[in-house]
Every structure is written in structure tokens, then in C-alpha cells.
Amino acid sequence: MADSVSREEVAVISNTDITSTESENNIINTMVERGTALLRKLEINVAEAEKRTGKNTVNMQETYTVYLIEIRPAETEGGTPAAPDTLWRRYSEFELLRTYLLVTYPYIIIPPLPEKRAEFVWHKLSADNLDPDFVERRRVGLENFLLRVASHPVLSNDKIFFLFLTEEKGWRDAVLETGFQDKADSRLKSLSAMFRVKNPDKRFTALKQYSDELNSVISQLLRIRARVADRLYGVYKVHGNYGRVFSEWSAIEKEMGDGLQSAGHHMDTYAASIDDILEEEEHFADQLKEYLFYTDAVRSVCRKHELIQYELEMAAQDLAQKKQQKEELATGTVRIFSLKGMTSKLFGQESPEQKESRLAALEQSIQEGEETVKEKNTECQEFVRAAWDDIEHFKEQRDKDLREALISYAIMQISMCKKVWTFILVCILCMYINS
Amino acid sequence: MSGHTVPADFSEHMLDLDEDEDLEVFTKNTSLPDGSPLPNSPSSMVNQYRLEDDDEGKEDANTKDIFVTVDHPESQVTAIETFILYRVVTRTTRSDFDSSEYEVRRRYQDFVWLRSKLEEKHPTLIVHPLPEKFVMKGMVERFNDDFIETRRRALHRFLNKISEHPILSYSQHFQVFLTAQDLAPHRKQGPGFLSRMGETVRAVANSVRGLRSRPEEFAVMQEYVDDFSNKMCCMDKVSQRIIKEQREYVDDLKQYSPTYARWGELEEELTEPLKGVASCVVQCSKEAEEHIQHLSEVLVPALHEYVLCAETLKAVMRRRDNIQAEFEAKNEALLTRKAEQEALQEEVDVLADRMEQANNSLKGDWVRWQHSMKTDLRSAFISAAEKNVEYYEKCLAVWESFLVSQRAEAGGGQEDVA
DSSP states (O other): OSOOOOOOOOOOOTTTTTTTTHHHHHHHHHHHHHHOOHHHEEEEEEEEEEEEEEEESSSEEEEEEEEEEEEEOOOTTTOOOHHHOOOOOEEEHHHHHHHHHHHHHHSSSSOOOOOSOOOSOOOTSSEEEEEEEEHHHHHHHHHHHHHHHSTTTTGGGHHHHHHHOOTTTTHHHHHHHHHHHHHHHHHHHHHHHHOOOOOOOHHHHHHHHHHHHHHHHHHHHHHHHHHHHHHHHHHHHHHHHHHHHHHHHHHHHHSSSHHHHHHHHHHHHHHHHHHHHHHHHHHHHHHHHHHHHHHHHHHHHHHHHHHHHHHEEEEEHHHHHOOOOOHHHOOOOOOOOHHHHHHHHOOOOOOOHHHHHHHHHHHHHHHHHHHHHHHHHHHHHHHHHHHHHHHHHHHHHHHHHOOOOOOOHHHHHHHHHHHHHHHHHHHHHHHHHTO | OOOOOSSSTHHHHHHHTTTTHHHHHHHHOOTTSSOOOSSSHHHHHHHHHHHHHHHHHHHHHHHOEEEEEEEEEEEOOOOOOOEEEEEEEEEEEEESSSSSEEEEEHHHHHHHHHHHHHHHTTTTOOOOOOOOOOTTTTOOOTTTTHHHHHHHHHHHHHHHHHHHHTTTGOOHHHHHHHHOOOOOHHHHSSSOHHHHHHHHHHHHHHHHOOSOOOHHHHHHHHHHHHHHHHHHHHHHHHHHHHHHHHHHHHHHHHHHHHHHHHHHHHHHHTHHHHHHHHHHHHHHHHOOOOHHHHHHIIHHHHHHHHHHHHHHHHHHHHHHHHHHOOOOOOOOHHOOOOOOHHHHHHHHHHHHHHHHHHHHHHHHHHHHHHHHHHHHHHHHHHHHHEEEHHHHHHHHHHHHHHHHHHHHOOOOOOOOOO
């Protein structure tokens, strides 16, 4: 597919005969153009898919698909392309990689994987994971994922990612050794926790809202698309009935017979053309789905920020409370109710030694608290800076990708119109000619 | 077709178009097999062929000497009932008409009267059918505008078919129908209900006895009529189904545009192309609705008309059979009964003549009807297909203008549009 990497400016798609493959290449070229160090060195493809059978973790036979990743050193001038290094990966390994990235770079919007199961299907499309069309679209999606990671200024430098591309056997151990799974558990907990931030960052709030709404809009589009595809399929197939009746009718007519026969034949071809048309539309649906899944990643970054913000606020609150306590203890006044204060009131004052030791403990605590707050503050600021950098990068990419997707959707509609009216035209000519 | 310039091998070329690649080649060809350039617009290509076709039609139009129109349906309310009156305008140069222009008002029942008179006088001629009485199944209200318009068109076609018929158009009843201000006195004359009953009884009696044998050509005809009737019913059903499916498709398609518009509001850079797509969908839906409208106004009535024609043909074949049966019955009587030979012989001769006349009428009219049927149906299908092509042309234009606007936005990378 992306056999040669183009260094040219990405031209606006204006060739209306462009196929979906070429359109994909344009998007890939966009990513490659960003020129990360990794992509300057390597060309990455997901070239093939293959079925395998093996024993799974509970020792049962299962059939699964593996995908061939090809790595080539980037093309040098005049040189013949070197033979690629290859390795096979299955979908679950991609998932593992992605989880690792999610945990390790919580401030980055991690590119999504193609869907695990076929969603938003219209009736004919197989929801079976082993269906060849589904596998093919998944292959494309996985390649897309790898290229997105490889073209990301931060993610492309990750060692585990590099090993994923180069180390077939040892990769799994390397990932597990990073210990990311412990962080994974706490991350999951934090994402599902309910907490309220006192001073939310308006930018992140707006972003989360945008992301939720985008999710809803794209879901709706995909649902409508499935219904429309179903209806259109029905229309074309009923025309197939026309074809049949025309042919039968031609058998009883003497003069019009040939014309009807030909027209009937073309009507059948017209009816059959719907499969290709809907398959091409599937490509657009996949582009929408990618951004649908991106909204989850965006949401995840926003939530992580909220968590950090919350922790900062908690630490600050905690510190303030301790300072308050110290002041009370030092001055002897009880402004805030505390059990200690009450008991000392009830059971008599404590001794000066006790008071001293308590003050010292508080002082220690306060110092630690101040450290914590400083750390959390830095963490928060760092997070915001890094995240916002990535968000700008994401927005730019989104605008470019979706604009191109809409354009190629229009091109596809045009080519469909041309294809279809050609069929009808031929039917008409049949009727004129043979009578 | 006379004068056609497309060579015979064109059809073979078309039958090879099974693979997509071949089709691509076809569309990328810059000329037709006969050398003329492939036009960018498919409609213009069709028109090219259409013009040649029309020339044939024009010849007939030049020899036409009577023109009838049915229009201006108006509701009439009396104490007893409400009905629709249609205006029937006739323009003619025929000498057997006193004037050259007539305008009368007729209701549906008047048309029914005319048709039954024509069938009575010419039992084995193929008299074009009338639109149905009142269709319950579609839940159509009798005075619904669409129903009235559909009926008006069908009545117009009916009178035109009669006026184009070489025999029927000279019928006295036809003339009276077109010219008499008040049809009521004429409707009371002539063999009425009772005589029609008598004929029916005789026909039933004869058919019980059954036909000795049908002449070969009429047997073939009968078979054709049965098959044709079948095919027309299928066509009718398929066409109605297509319209239904397309209506549902358009209803769902329309839902795209508010969703795209909603998305446009969420975005900044993408607002413009998203709203563009929303607008494209709206326009394409409109075109689709127009296309569906045309189908239901042109193709469906044409097909339905020939479903009714098929029934007419069956009735004609039955009547012809009855005439033959009557003759055979009398003839048998002549052969078996020894008394009344002379009287019977006379009757047999009369019936024999009647049968021969009936058969000849039918044979002659059959050829005329077949030709007319082919023209009508071909024209209906071609018209529907043309409208279909137009629909795709318009949609294509909608999306192309969207692309142009996007290119203008981007400003860079100019390449020629293929």
C-alpha cells in the first residue's frame, strides 16, 4: 500500500477519479510529512493478514488473525528498496501496546485502534471478525494506527513502540517489565471515580464538552448511515427484479425481444453494483469511526487533568487545614472544632511538653504538605502544558483529516453518479437500438 | 429503426460490460463506436437518439385530423350526489363533424357508456381501457387531487387512443360523445341493460359447451395474452415497490443534513465544509423526490394501463371465442337436426359471416395494438430512465460544486478535473 513515501506537498484532492486507496495514501502522506525522526528512518506497513489456529490461555483451540508488519529503511535516492524486516502481531498485542501508551503518556491523545467488533452494521455487512472484508478494513486501520503513533512528536520516540515494530518474541516481556500494569489499575480507578473539582480549568471543560458532543454527533451519523445503506440496498435489489421480468418478457416478444433482453441484463448489473458502492462508503465510515474513538482518548486526557487538579486541590486543602490547626495550637484558641480541642477542654489542658511535641509533629506535617503541594502544582502545570501542546496538534490534524474525508466522500458520490448513470444510459440505448 | 447510424456491433460491445474495468474503459472512451464524440452530459446523448425517434412520430401527427383534450375537472354537487365533470375539447377538420371545435362536459359514467357502446358494436376490436372505478386499496379518497389528476390523464389518453383508432374514431357514439351538449337523451337509446344480459347468458351457455378448437393463430394469441398479463402485473408490482423503497430511502437520507449541521456548529475550521455537505444532502433529497414524483406520474400509470389492457385483451379473446362457439353450436344443430334445414342454414351463414368478420377485425387490430403497446411502453421506460439519468446528473452537479467551493477554500494544488 504505502510503498513509497512521498515528500511532496500534499495537494488538495482535485482528481475526481481518485480511488479510496489513493485517498488513504493522501492522508498517510500527511502524517508522514510531519517528519518525525522515526519516519525519516523507517517505512512502516501492515501488509497482510493471515488466519492462525492455536491454543489460548484456557487451553482451548481458537482461530485468530495475525497481521504482518513490514519495516523498511526509508528510501534513499537511487537505491533499490531493501527487503523488509517483518513480524506478525495479533490484535490483542496492538491493544496491549495502546494500553501501555495510555498509561505512560496520560497527557497525550493516544490514536485509537480500529474497532474490536463491527458496529453500526447495515444488514448485509458481516459482523463476523473473521469475515475477509472486516479483516481487510482492520488491516488498514492497524496500519493507520502505527503511522499515527510513528508520526507523533512524543510517541514516536518511545522505546517500547520501537520494540513492538522490531522485536517479535521479546516484546511482551519488555512491556510487562515497565510495570505499567500497576499504573494501569490505578488509572482505571481514577477514570471511573466521581469527584468534584472546585476550580475547573475552563479550557479542559470546554474540550470535554466538545468531545462528548462530537461523540454523539458522529454516533448519530453512523447510525443514519447504516439505515440509509440498508434502504439503498433495497432499492437496488428491487431493480434486480426488473431485470428478471424484462428477461422473461423479452421471451414472449418478437420485435422488442432483443432490446428487452439487453436492458434486463444491464438492470441486473445495475442491481449488483450496490455491493461495490456500499463497500466504498465503508471507507468513509471508518474515517468517522476513527474520530469517534478519538473522542474517548480526548475525554480520557481531560479526566486525567481533572484528577491531577483534584489531587492538587486536596493537597492544598489539607495543607491549609494543618496550618489552621498549628495556629490554634500555638495561640490556644479553638476556632475550628476538633476532637482534640474538645477533649482537652473537657479533660483539662495538656502539659507543655505534650503541646511542644504536637506542634513539632504538625510543623513536620506542614513542611511535607508544602512539598506535596509544590509537587502537585508542578505536575499539574507540566501536564497542562504538555497536554495543551498535544491538543493543538490534534486539532490541526483533525481539521485536515476530516476536510479530506469530506472531500473524498464528495468524490465518491460523484463517481457513483457517473457509474450508475452509465448503466441506465446503456439500458436506454438497448431499448432504442433493438426495436 | 430506419435511418439509425449506430452499427450492429455496438450491442456486442455492451454485452461485454461485466467487469468494472471494462466499464471504466467504456466511460473513458472519447468516442462512440460510430465515431461521434461521447458527450459529457448523458442527457444530451439520449436526446440525440430521441430526435430520430421523434421524426417517426411527427409523421403520424401530420396526418391526424382530430385532436381531443380532457381537462378542467370540476366538482358538481347535486341533492343526490357529488361527482366530477371534466371538460372535453375537440378540434377537427373532418367533414362529418358540423363544426371544427367543440367543448362539452362529461363525467366518468359518460366515458363508461361510450366504451361499452364501442365494445358492443365492435366486440373483437381492442378498445383501450378506462381508469378503474374507485381504488380502495390505496386508501385514496375519491376527491383527492392526485386521484382526480391521475384519472383525468387516463381519460385523456383513453379518448386519444379512440381518436387514433382507424375504425373506432369514426364511430357514431364517439362523435355524439364529443359533440352533444347533453348526453342524457343519447344514453337512453339503443340496446340496453336487458339485451346485454341476454348476450351474457348466451355467452355463458356457449362457453359451457366449450370451443371445438381454436384456430392456431388465436391459440398463440391467447397464450401471449396470458403471459403478457402476467408480466404486466409483475412490472406494475415491481414499479410500485421501487417507489416505496425509494421514498423510504429519501426519508432516511434527509436525516443526514441536520446532523451534519449540528456537527458544523461544534467546529470552527470545519464548519464550512460540514455545512456544505449538509446542504448537498438537502439538494440531493429534493432531486430524489422529484424523480420519485416523475416515476409515479409517468411510469406507474403507463404500466397500470397495460395491466388493464391485458384484461381487455382477455375479454376480447373470450368474446371472439363465444362468437365461434355460437357458430359451432348452430352448425352442429344444422348437421344433426333434419327438420328446418333451410332456416338453420340461413342462421349458420349469418353466424359464419359474423365469425369471419370478428376474426378479421381482431387480426387487424392485433397488429395495430401490438405496435401501439411497444411504442407506449418503450416510451414510458425510456422516459423513466432519462429522468433517472437526470437525477444522477443533478446530484453529480451538487457534489461537484461542493468540491469547487472546497478547492477555492484550500487555494492550492490545481489539477484538471477528469
